[in-house]
Amino acid sequence: HGTTATGLMQAADTTLYWAKADGKARWTLFDPERNAHRMTRQSLSSTLRPAVERGEFTLEYQPLVGLTDGAVRGVEALVRWNHPQFGVLAPNRFIGIAEEDGSIVELGRWVLRTACRQARQWQKDHPRERPIFVSVNVAVRQVWDSDLVADVAGILADTGLAPHLLQLELTESAVMGSAGRPLQALQALSDMGVRIAIDDFGTGYSNLAYLSRLPVSVLKLDGSFVRGFQDEEHANPADQLIVEALVQLAHRLGLTVTAECVETSGQASRLRRIGCDTGQGWLYSRAVAPDRIAELIGGPEPLRV
Structure with missing residues (x-):
């Protein structure tokens, strides 16, 4: 009808x-709803690559906070698409499409350059404060379809950001079975001084063997473990044992550990007692604009928004 x-x-x-x-x-x-989703996806796919050239993307930053002192140690850069038709889109709406059609390479390069430039600007604006690092997500296709090592080296040289102030995050599934070009790229980046972090650790293959052969320096524990600490009185003992074991293993291997999705002070306290190094989540701040991060640098307490 x-x-x-x-x-x-x-x-x-x-x-x-x-x-x-x-x-x-x-x-x-x-199914009209399924069809609408398909149409939206097609629309995003057809406009994604030109959107990079039109400057429709912006970056927000979520603080990574030291659990012992509450100081901001770094930030994770999170891309947003200011779509003229659909409004502000979170990464989960378009990153998968970008990976499928290959536009992730161009978009990823823009994110990397913008994040490094911003981190260097914070450093210039606060010369007496300890500089914070910036963490950027990297898709495995960026390693295969572009010269990521050359891109990183060029961007660091152009922006003047020190390599140790850049952290690249890859998912557990992306680094599993890394051999050949991906492994060589990760090793070259690590040799350059760039930190490599495994994101969402503990939810994928969880093959601990690769920790000994990959140049990893940071583990980011998936938020599913941290959520087990949300109820202080009825915390999940299994989650606590798992997190304790992972933190101890990471420290024995010389790695640092970041806990994601920290939302309550009870979670932060437990993670601090366990020995987790840094926390990230709404307890401290959501992803915010660069000027809000500038307010946190050197402050005794993290901003809450």
């Missing part, structure tokens, strides 16, 4: 595609 002949044929063609994609020899009903 209310559908034109052309629209009806388009819907039928779309539904036929779904039926084949979901498994042949089956029937499928047209």
Whole structure:
């Protein structure tokens, strides 16, 4: 009802595609919501690459706070897309599309350059304070489809940021089985002085063998473990044992540990007692604009927003 002949044929063609994609020899009903999602995804895909050139992306930064002293040690750069039609989009709305169509290389290079330039600016604006590092997420396709080592070296040289003030985050699944070019790239970056962090550690393959052969310097514990500490009176003992074991293992290997999704002071206290090095989460701050981070540098207490 209310559908034109052309629209009806388009819907039928779309539904036929779904039926084949979901498994042949089956029937499928047209779903307006699923179709709207498909249309949105197609729209984002077709406009993503030009959006980088048009300057539609911005960066926000979430503090990484020392659990012992509450000082901001670094920030994680998080990209946002100011889409003219759909508004402000979080990374989970478009990063997967960017990885599929290859635009992640250009976008990732822009994020890296912008984050390094901003970190260097903070350092210039606060010369008497301890400089904070910036952490940037890297997709595995950036390692395969571009010369990441050359990109990082060039951006550090252009911006004047010291290598040890840059941290690159890769997911556990991205580094699993790393060999050949990815491993060589990670080793070259580490030799350069750049820190390598494993993001969402403990939720993927959790093959501890790669920790001894990859140039990793930081483990970021997935928030699922930290959420087990949320109820101070009824904390999950299994989560605490796992986190204790991971922190001890990391420290024995000379690695530092960051806990993600810290939302309560009780969680922070437990993580501090366990020996976790830094925390990241809404207890301290959400991702905010660069000028808000400038207010935190050198301050005794992290900003809460």
